Amino acid sequence: xxxxKFFLGEALRSLRRNYFMTIAALVTVFLSMAVxxxxxxxxxxxxxxxxxxxxxxxxxxxxKDSVTAEQIETLQAEIVGWEEVKESQFVSKDEALQRLxxxxxxxxxxxxxxxxxPLPASxxxxxxxxxxxxxxxxxxxGREYIDEVSYGxxxxxxxxxxxxxxxxxxxxFLVMLxxxxxxxxxxxxxxxxxxxxxxxxxxxxxxxxNWFIRWPFVIEGIVVGTVGAAAALAVVxxxxxxxxxxxxxxxIFLSVPxxxxxxxxxxxxxxxxxxxxxxxxxxxxxxxxLNV
Amino acid sequence: MIKFEDVTKxxxxxxxxxxxxxxxxxxxxxxxxxxxxxSGKSTFIRLLIKEIDPDRGKIAVGGRDLGTLRKWxxxxxxxxxxxxxxxxxxxxxxxxxxxxxxxxxxxxxGGSSAKRKVSEILNLVGLSHKASNYPDELSGGEQQxxxxxRAFVNHPPLLIADEPTGNLDPETSNGIMQLxxxxxxxxxxxxxxxxxxxxxxxxxxxxxxxxxxxxVRDQRRGxxxxx
Numbered sequence: 001x002x003x004x005k006f007f008l009g010e011a012l013r014s015l016r017r018n019y020f021m022t023i024a025a026l027v028t029v030f031l032s033m034a035v036x037x038x039x040x041x042x043x044x045x046x047x048x049x050x051x052x053x054x055x056x057x058x059x060x061x062x063x064k065d066s067v068t069a070e071q072i073e074t075l076q077a078e079i080v081g082w083e084e085v086k087e088s089q090f091v092s093k094d095e096a097l098q099r100l101x102x103x104x105x106x107x108x109x110x111x112x113x114x115x116x117x118p119l120p121a122s123x124x125x126x127x128x129x130x131x132x133x134x135x136x137x138x139x140x141x142g143r144e145y146i147d148e149v150s151y152g153x154x155x156x157x158x159x160x161x162x163x164x165x166x167x168x169x170x171x172x173f174l175v176m177l178x179x180x181x182x183x184x185x186x187x188x189x190x191x192x193x194x195x196x197x198x199x200x201x202x203x204x205x206x207x208x209x210n211w212f213i214r215w216p217f218v219i220e221g222i223v224v225g226t227v228g229a230a231a232a233l234a235v236v237x238x239x240x241x242x243x244x245x246x247x248x249x250x251x252i253f254l255s256v257p258x259x260x261x262x263x264x265x266x267x268x269x270x271x272x273x274x275x276x277x278x279x280x281x282x283x284x285x286x287x288x289x290l291n292v
Numbered sequence: 293m294i295k296f297e298d299v300t301k302x303x304x305x306x307x308x309x310x311x312x313x314x315x316x317x318x319x320x321x322x323x324x325x326x327x328x329x330x331s332g333k334s335t336f337i338r339l340l341i342k343e344i345d346p347d348r349g350k351i352a353v354g355g356r357d358l359g360t361l362r363k364w365x366x367x368x369x370x371x372x373x374x375x376x377x378x379x380x381x382x383x384x385x386x387x388x389x390x391x392x393x394x395x396x397x398x399x400x401x402g403g404s405s406a407k408r409k410v411s412e413i414l415n416l417v418g419l420s421h422k423a424s425n426y427p428d429e430l431s432g433g434e435q436q437x438x439x440x441x442r443a444f445v446n447h448p449p450l451l452i453a454d455e456p457t458g459n460l461d462p463e464t465s466n467g468i469m470q471l472x473x474x475x476x477x478x479x480x481x482x483x484x485x486x487x488x489x490x491x492x493x494x495x496x497x498x499x500x501x502x503x504x505x506x507x508v509r510d511q512r513r514g515x516x517x518x519x
Contacts (some may be wrong), residue, residue, distance in 0.1 A: 002401070002402065002403070005387075006397060006402055013385070014385060056429065147318070150455050190303045199383055199384075201381075202381045202382070203383075203394070204370075205341070205370065205375055205381060205397045205441065206371075206372035207367045207368070207369075207370035207399070208394075209367045210364075210367075212367075
């Protein structure tokens with residue numbers, strides 16, 4: 001306990017005394033983490049949009065008017081039995097008409113005038129993995145009481161192509177950015193340790209063990225990493241709120257939730273990465289100077 | 293206390309540090325290590341604190357064979373060897389008091405008894421009034437006294453001084469010598485590497501002269517340049 005206090009005291013004192021290096025390291029951590037955080041929020045939202053778009057890919061199975069209640073039940077049971085299927089909803093002729101009326105609102109009278117119901121009954125099938133849509137659709141096509149199977153084949157395929165390309169780009173981008181951040185931060189830390197290598201040499205001569213020397217440096221790294229990341233977190237969070245607000249105001253029709261990535265998730269990642277890079281950067285940066 | 297057996301250290305590619313040195317230093321001795329620059333004095337000291345390892349031969353300090361001493365145990369060896377250097381090697385970020393205290397803190401002893409010890413030793417070297425100053429606010433002689441205080445605060449059985457008076461004027465050097473002399477009186481073995489001819493001649497202690505990495509003279513009550 002006394003040791004921990006000593007190490008903490010050492011770390012804080014040296015942060016104060018080497019304030020220039022401390023600020024340099026803080027700014028580096030702050031900038032890298034802010035960029036990383038902003039990109040994470042961006043990626044998260046893009047991902048939400050992609051998911052939303054993909055979820056819209058559904059299979060509609062239109063049934064012939066001649067279909068019997070029994071056939072409907074058997075078919076429903078069969079479809080629900082497929083493991084790829086998330087949900088299958090039967091929409092009767094009446095329900096379809098009802099929906100049409102609701103969609104049309106004031107113009108619903110026109111439908112009334114038709115006298116009879118021209119809409120087919122259907123199944124609306126949503127899938128666990130929307131990309132399976134083609135396979136499922138072909139399983140249903142051509143059955144005698146099925147009139148038509150529709151899932152907007154071309155649009156669906158294009159959507160999946162585009163979303164997978166976007167995803168790959170984002171992953172590569174995130175990984176590169178993470179790598180750059182780590183390099184930048186550990187380099188700054190290395191520099192600050194290099195400036196103090198004489199100090200380390202003296203400590204060794206007096207008989208300090210490696211860990212006795214290392215702990216204050218590691219604590220320093222953690223402090224700098226966390227504080228820098230916390231500042232970045234605040235900026236990213238405020239910035240996101242601001243931007244989301246503007247989008248909501250101006251693009252009301254966008255059905256995408258634009259739920260910013262949760263603060264907790266962002267905090268865990270940024271603070272964790274910040275502290276980890278700070279600690280390992282200091283710990284490893286010391287290594288060459290400890291071999292005295 | 294210290295035993296060198298046929299110790300050779302070559303710095304790559306072929307610079308001789310020490311060559312075939314046999315040596316025995318008893319507990320409580322005061323030994324001057326003399327010789328021109330590059331004669332092997334520093335190599336000798338660096339070998340003693342296991343900063344470097346010999347290429348050949350055996351070194352024992354306090355009955356412990358340094359060759360078989362594990363790397364992680366080196367700090368414990370150094371706690372038993374007080375070191376004083378020409379450039380003082382004080383931590384510039386710490387006060388005088390904390391510099392001396394650090395030598396106790398590394399041994400896991402930083403409490404009130406340690407602080408009392410630091411006060412005592414600063415009193416002994418006459419620097420109590422500068423305890424809260426930083427090293428760069430002190431004169432060279434004062435800094436060297438701090439460095440000696442730090443080296444001795446543990447009461448190590450062995451104290452090594454590498455040109456401790458090298459940067460100091462004669463009068464200040466005398467004060468430092470007196471300090472080392474008193475430390476030796478408490479039973480601590482003192483090894484001092486020096487260029488200071490007058491000092492060696494005045495003290496009449498054991499003199500080991502090195503040249504080109506070899507012992508050229510080992511005299512019980514010698515002078516600097518005597519044959």
